[in-house]
Amino acid sequence: MASENSTGNEPENGGPPLGLDLAQQVALQIELLRMAGVRFLPGDPAKLAGGPPVAQRKTQAVPNPKIPETAPGAFGSLADRVRLQQPAPPAPVNQPPVSLPKPQLVPPARPVAPAPVIEKPAKLPTSSPSPAGLFGLEQVGTPADGLEELDASTRLERLEILRAQVAACKRCPALVAERTQTVFGVGPIDAELCVVGEAPGHNEDKLGEPFVGEAGQLLNKMLAACGIERSKVFICNILRCRPPANRQPQADEAASCNPFLVETLRLVRPKFLCLMGATATRYLLDQPTGIGVLRKRDLAWCGIPVQATYHPAYLLRYPDKKRDAWEDLQRMLTRMGRTPPAHS
Ligand code: SF4
Numbered sequence: 001m002a003s004e005n006s007t008g009n010e011p012e013n014g015g016p017p018l019g020l021d022l023a024q025q026v027a028l029q030i031e032l033l034r035m036a037g038v039r040f041l042p043g044d045p046a047k048l049a050g051g052p053p054v055a056q057r058k059t060q061a062v063p064n065p066k067i068p069e070t071a072p073g074a075f076g077s078l079a080d081r082v083r084l085q086q087p088a089p090p091a092p093v094n095q096p097p098v099s100l101p102k103p104q105l106v107p108p109a110r111p112v113a114p115a116p117v118i119e120k121p122a123k124l125p126t127s128s129p130s131p132a133g134l135f136g137l138e139q140v141g142t143p144a145d146g147l148e149e150l151d152a153s154t155r156l157e158r159l160e161i162l163r164a165q166v167a168a169c170k171r172c173p174a175l176v177a178e179r180t181q182t183v184f185g186v187g188p189i190d191a192e193l194c195v196v197g198e199a200p201g202h203n204e205d206k207l208g209e210p211f212v213g214e215a216g217q218l219l220n221k222m223l224a225a226c227g228i229e230r231s232k233v234f235i236c237n238i239l240r241c242r243p244p245a246n247r248q249p250q251a252d253e254a255a256s257c258n259p260f261l262v263e264t265l266r267l268v269r270p271k272f273l274c275l276m277g278a279t280a281t282r283y284l285l286d287q288p289t290g291i292g293v294l295r296k297r298d299l300a301w302c303g304i305p306v307q308a309t310y311h312p313a314y315l316l317r318y319p320d321k322k323r324d325a326w327e328d329l330q331r332m333l334t335r336m337g338r339t340p341p342a343h344s
Contacts, residue, residue, distance in 0.1 A: 155267045156189045162263055166240050171256040175241035180205045182241055185264055187234025193336070194270035195219065196261070198279040198311060199239035199249050210235050211312070218312040219276075225341060226329050234268050236261065238283050254283040265302070272336050273304050277311030295328050298335070307332035 020028065150158075163184045170176045183200040186209050195211070203213035211219045220230050239249045239257050249257075261284065265273075275281050278291045285301060287294060291308055299306035309328035310321050330340040 152189050155269070159189065159264065159267045162260065162267070166260050169240070169257075169260070172239075172241060172253045175239070175243060175253060178244045179241040181208045183208055183210050183237065184240055185210060185234060185236030187236075187268070188232065189268055191232060191234035191268055192271045193228060193232070193274060194234040194236070194265065194268060194272070195274045195276060196280045196284060197235070197237045197276050198313075199237050199246075200242040201246055201313075202242070205242035210237050215312040215316060218315060222312065222325070222329060225326070226333055227338070227341065234264075234270060236264060238279055249279055249283070251283075254279075258283055265304070270304060272332065273301055273306040274332060275299075275306055275308045277314060280311075281308050295324070305335055307335065 166182050166184050169182065183204050187194070197210060197215075200210060201213050201215070203216075204210050210216070219235075223230050223233060238254050238261060240260060241257075243249055243253070275284060281287050281289075281291060281294050281299075285294075285299065285306070291310060294308040295310070297308070299308060307328060309332075310318075310325045315322050315325055333340040
């Protein structure tokens, strides 16, 4: 029997109403399913075609195209699979190369200027006087270089360094074996006059100062006669060590020691040089001519005027030569711009 609300077309087993076309039947079934709680994605053709509900399809494993289709379990653990399913690292983006900062060339720390150590004294001037200067100014050596720019205190420091080098010198074994000490020289820096003798004698070797024996006392008298205090004069010798038995210096000894003399003169920078004895003129001026001839010439060494005269020790042996020596000193004073005394 049909109910009051019945259309009269429903089948008794709950199927689609009879008399509906296929589309109407599908729409009716979808509506019934929605009423039963099943949710459909709009336009899901699979659902419309009677496929499994979306809720079921979501739980199905989606094959990863990156994983090769091999036997089940070929990838081991789940961690392996996760690792294999990791997204590929992004492709490198073409960016302009980053310019690395150029390495900075750090200059080495500027070495602290060492104390002026004179490793080698200056070379000996070896040039000979010009023959054309026989009766004129005979220039020997070369002008001093660089030292004129040093102040007196700096030159005095270097002179002390040179003095220490001389004290340690052992270039002449025969002299080193006999010497008591070296005799460097004595006098102020910037002395107007520098006296150069031959070599230390017995007293000089003992006291360490040149011209302190009998010859030194005569020198003091000669300087006093010129109105010059000894303390204002720089006094030194060709050699800084006493030759055994007061013999004359040998050529090799003079050559070894002359650099010390040259450096001393370059540092003291006297205005005038008085060379006493043939040994001094021979080894400083490189001049073999005897003192009897040279004393009458206007000589110069490295731009410094030179007066040659007899050594006081020679004058002690030959007192008659004292008059010639006095004439030499008068010439020297004149060349120094001083007025020579009338009598010695
Ligand atoms: S004479 Fe001069 S060079 Fe010879 S050992 Fe003495 S200081 Fe040195």
